[in-house]
Amino acid sequence: MTLDFPRIAAIRLGYGLSPLAPPAENAAALLAGIRASGPDANAVTTARAQEQTRRHIELRKAMADDTEAARKKFQAYNRENSRLQVRDLQRRLARAVDDPTGFGERLVQFWADHFTVRATDGTHNALAMAYVDEAIRPHIGGRFEDMFFAADTHPMMLVYLNQNTSRGPNSAAAKRQKGKALGLNENLAREAMELHSLGVGAPYTQKDVRQLAELLTGLFYSYSDGFAYRPQFAEPGAETVLGRSYGGPGEGHLRDIRAAFRDIARRPETAQFVSRKLAVHFISDSPSPELVDVMAATWRDTGGDLPQVYRVMIDHPEMTAGLRQKVRQPFDLMVAGMRALGVTGQQIRDLDFPQLPALTANHLMMMGQPWGRPVGPDGWPEGPDAWIEPQLLAARITWAMKTPRAMLGKLPDPRELIETALGGTQSEQLAWAVPKAESQAEGVALILASNDFNRR
Amino acid sequence: MIELDRRLFLKSAALIGCSAAAHPLMTSMTFASLPSDNRLVVIILRGAMDGLDAIQPYGDPMLAKLRRNISVGPEDGALDLDGFHALHPRLAPLMPLWKKGELAFAHAVSTPYRDKRSHFDGQDLLEAGTGNDLPVDWRVGGWLNRLLQAMPGTTAETAYAVGLEQMKILSGTAAHLGWAPRSSVTLSSQGQMLLDHVYHDDPMFRDAARDAFRIAAETETPERGKGPTADEAALGAFAASRLNGASRIAAFSIGGWDTHANQGPVIGRALDKLSAAILALRDGLGANWGSTTVLAMTEFGRTVRENGSNGTDHGTGGALLMAGGAIRGGRAFGDWPGLGEGDLYAGRDLMPTRDIRAYAAWAMHGLFGTKREMLERSIFPGLDLGADPRMLA
Numbered sequence: 001m002t003l004d005f006p007r008i009a010a011i012r013l014g015y016g017l018s019p020l021a022p023p024a025e026n027a028a029a030l031l032a033g034i035r036a037s038g039p040d041a042n043a044v045t046t047a048r049a050q051e052q053t054r055r056h057i058e059l060r061k062a063m064a065d066d067t068e069a070a071r072k073k074f075q076a077y078n079r080e081n082s083r084l085q086v087r088d089l090q091r092r093l094a095r096a097v098d099d100p101t102g103f104g105e106r107l108v109q110f111w112a113d114h115f116t117v118r119a120t121d122g123t124h125n126a127l128a129m130a131y132v133d134e135a136i137r138p139h140i141g142g143r144f145e146d147m148f149f150a151a152d153t154h155p156m157m158l159v160y161l162n163q164n165t166s167r168g169p170n171s172a173a174a175k176r177q178k179g180k181a182l183g184l185n186e187n188l189a190r191e192a193m194e195l196h197s198l199g200v201g202a203p204y205t206q207k208d209v210r211q212l213a214e215l216l217t218g219l220f221y222s223y224s225d226g227f228a229y230r231p232q233f234a235e236p237g238a239e240t241v242l243g244r245s246y247g248g249p250g251e252g253h254l255r256d257i258r259a260a261f262r263d264i265a266r267r268p269e270t271a272q273f274v275s276r277k278l279a280v281h282f283i284s285d286s287p288s289p290e291l292v293d294v295m296a297a298t299w300r301d302t303g304g305d306l307p308q309v310y311r312v313m314i315d316h317p318e319m320t321a322g323l324r325q326k327v328r329q330p331f332d333l334m335v336a337g338m339r340a341l342g343v344t345g346q347q348i349r350d351l352d353f354p355q356l357p358a359l360t361a362n363h364l365m366m367m368g369q370p371w372g373r374p375v376g377p378d379g380w381p382e383g384p385d386a387w388i389e390p391q392l393l394a395a396r397i398t399w400a401m402k403t404p405r406a407m408l409g410k411l412p413d414p415r416e417l418i419e420t421a422l423g424g425t426q427s428e429q430l431a432w433a434v435p436k437a438e439s440q441a442e443g444v445a446l447i448l449a450s451n452d453f454n455r456r
Numbered sequence: 457m458i459e460l461d462r463r464l465f466l467k468s469a470a471l472i473g474c475s476a477a478a479h480p481l482m483t484s485m486t487f488a489s490l491p492s493d494n495r496l497v498v499i500i501l502r503g504a505m506d507g508l509d510a511i512q513p514y515g516d517p518m519l520a521k522l523r524r525n526i527s528v529g530p531e532d533g534a535l536d537l538d539g540f541h542a543l544h545p546r547l548a549p550l551m552p553l554w555k556k557g558e559l560a561f562a563h564a565v566s567t568p569y570r571d572k573r574s575h576f577d578g579q580d581l582l583e584a585g586t587g588n589d590l591p592v593d594w595r596v597g598g599w600l601n602r603l604l605q606a607m608p609g610t611t612a613e614t615a616y617a618v619g620l621e622q623m624k625i626l627s628g629t630a631a632h633l634g635w636a637p638r639s640s641v642t643l644s645s646q647g648q649m650l651l652d653h654v655y656h657d658d659p660m661f662r663d664a665a666r667d668a669f670r671i672a673a674e675t676e677t678p679e680r681g682k683g684p685t686a687d688e689a690a691l692g693a694f695a696a697s698r699l700n701g702a703s704r705i706a707a708f709s710i711g712g713w714d715t716h717a718n719q720g721p722v723i724g725r726a727l728d729k730l731s732a733a734i735l736a737l738r739d740g741l742g743a744n745w746g747s748t749t750v751l752a753m754t755e756f757g758r759t760v761r762e763n764g765s766n767g768t769d770h771g772t773g774g775a776l777l778m779a780g781g782a783i784r785g786g787r788a789f790g791d792w793p794g795l796g797e798g799d800l801y802a803g804r805d806l807m808p809t810r811d812i813r814a815y816a817a818w819a820m821h822g823l824f825g826t827k828r829e830m831l832e833r834s835i836f837p838g839l840d841l842g843a844d845p846r847m848l849a
Contacts, residue, residue, distance in 0.1 A: 195576075437647060449651060451654065
């Protein structure tokens with residue numbers, strides 16, 4: 001079977017085929033489609049997240065009066081707040097299902113995972129939403145260095161990787177509060193190099209980590225004042241990271257941090273590490289060194305201009321040569337399923353509690369990808385063995401049984417769905433099995449649970 | 457010599473995928489009976505447990521000097537164990553085990569991982585069970601998987617990865633199973649048969665589905681527990697149910713140990729989970745608890761000094777917790793390196809005095825009769841087992 005570029009690209013680089021939207025014709029259309037994945041009218045801002053926390057504290061304080069009314073108000077507020085993660089999933093699902101090419105929303109997913117954050121307590125749920133809208137979406141079609149800086153200095157990242165509590169050991173703040181002073185915390189500095197840019201194999205040392213940690217002191221977020229660079233928290237003097245000196249005598253500046261991020265972003269190790277990560281995510285778990293090398297070369301030549309790097313990947317023969325080398329991660333599968341069934345973003349936006357989590361978040365959790373709760377800052381695993389284990393596959397099968405009826409009311413004809421969902425790429429085994437299912441529901445489930453559909 | 461061994465190891469690890477019969481480890485296999493009556497449970501504590509807080513060596517006067525807010529010993533409610541160590545108050549539910557000789561620990565243990573202090577590399581190395589000279593990749597797999605390869609009479613049912621977390625420690629060519637306590641399959645038997653046909657040429661899907669259908673048929677879905685430790689209790693209970701049957705090895709994870717800030721309540725919650733899992737294992741195993749060894753291992757320890765946020769940062773030497781009726785518990789194992797200025801690793805971390813793999817190796821030796829040479833060359837390639845700590849009863 002020979003497949004045309006549009007269908008291959010829709011399956012491998014997008015969220016699969018849809019009866020409602022034709023796949024992108026060529027690389028230019030895919031790249032142009034990225035623009036649709038910027039922040040939209042419902043974007044959450046850090047300011048709104050601050051308001052959320054402020055309100056939380058206000059209502060908690062009000063409970064000091066010990067009135068039933070105050071308690072009820074606080075509980076109601078907390079319930080809404082705890083539901084934000086599912087609301088966030090709802091937004092992301094709706095946008096992904098509606099994205100005409102799917103590539104832009106796949107990139108949002110990829111980069112938000114590359115720069116993983118996690119709302120470590122409920123008061124940060126809104127901040128985690130703002131993070132994607134403010135630090136990721138605006139930069140997926142721009143330069144890596146801008147996303148790198150935006151992500152690693154965003155309040156959510158500062159909170160997640162403990163930068164918020166890091167102080168220069170010789171900073172004015174540390175000197176003023178001897179005894180109970182906060183000290184240096186290396187967490188963000190380490191992950192910025194190990195996970196976000198250079199990769200753990202790169203030739204950096206503990207000293208570079210420590211120097212970058214000292215350079216990053218001063219980055220600070222508070223719910224009362226938002227993000228601010230606070231020179232009084234910063235370690236005085238210059239820091240040397242990977243052989244380059246940043247800052248000078250006197251007060252620290254945010255611009256020195258930006259300069260360091262730019263330099264790290266442009267290093268060849270970063271070009272290689274992040275290019276490979278892109279190829280592993282979109283093409284295959286073991287992409288050829290040649291593919292990675294040409295992507296990294298373009299990265300170096302263009303100063304990390306992402307669309308040009310994507311273009312190399314899209315145009316490479318390895319993209320069109322093979323299908324189904326990757327297993328769809330649960331979120332990816334859920335979006336692809338909704339698209340194939342012809343579900344619209346509006347239908348997803350219309351869902352409310354308790355159906356909303358029952359149809360979305362709960363399934364993702366059972367499939368091994370609880371929304372907004374990656375285990376660590378290295379994000380979700382890429383390899384298929386992390387996802388296709390007995391219990392996780394059982395959850396995929398359960399999802400395939402339950403979703404179509406719940407979303408559509410009326411089930412599609414499995415003989416038609418197999419064509420819309422797989423566009424002629426279905427295996428003989430699947431084509432043989434689907435008409436033999438004992439019910440329409442199981443026929444549909446066989447398609448959505450098939451290895452054909454669970455791979456891309 | 458060691459170099460040669462390791463190359464041989466890599467080569468044979470790659471070979472096993474091609475031809476089981478050709479693998480030198482498998483020549484003496486018999487597939488008849490259960491490999492042993494003994495049981496091994498490995499709990500991976502993800503995020504780097506602060507061993508100095510879980511089991512507080514308050515008898516070392518330096519501890520109070522380096523930590524003002526955490527690990528403050530019996531004065532702050534920790535339970536004295538032996539006049540030198542005290543159990544964190546949130547591990548109090550395990551105190552009866554200590555008194556019965558079913559709980560023990562070793563401080564100052566580590567993998568060979570040093571200096572970069574990354575959770576992910578640290579966990580990868582802990583689960584791979586290799587040294588720094590081997591790349592951690594698919595060929596190496598996890599050390600529990602290599603144990604399976606070396607054990608006669610194993611089937612996939614012999615070992616379980618329990619829960620939704622990926623367990624690299626069991627990854628590799630030897631068949632094993634994974635299941636989460638709350639999983640189920642909602643497909644008719646005709647549907648299951650058709651899906652088996654659909655998956656036929658895709659071994660990863662086919663094998664996972666076959667196991668899922670079978671385990672679901674055998675398992676009663678437990679009532680969904682409530683409370684912050686319900687999930688961990690369910691992991692322990694499910695593991696126990698399989699270990700009461702044909703399984704002999706189980707592994708699962710407990711997260712929440714990365715206490716960079718505000719350590720008190722954060723480690724408290726994690727210790728509650730660990731206690732709940734161990735007690736669920738004991739309760740579920742019943743009489744079989746007597747032949748069970750539980751090892752709770754973490755990727756590395758944490759800085760000896762508190763940091764500026766009432767927490768601790770990534771360190772080196774950590775603690776190993778052991779439990780089970782098969783152990784010689786109620787005692788501390790290993791050598792205490794001290795906390796003085798010159799005693800610390802890199803001036804900041806607890807100095808490792810023993811490779812954590814040596815304890816795991818001696819446990820496997822005692823439980824399954826795994827030969828020393830096998831342990832040092834194949835399961836933990838390059839490890840020097842050293843003297844037997846005699847941790848099993």
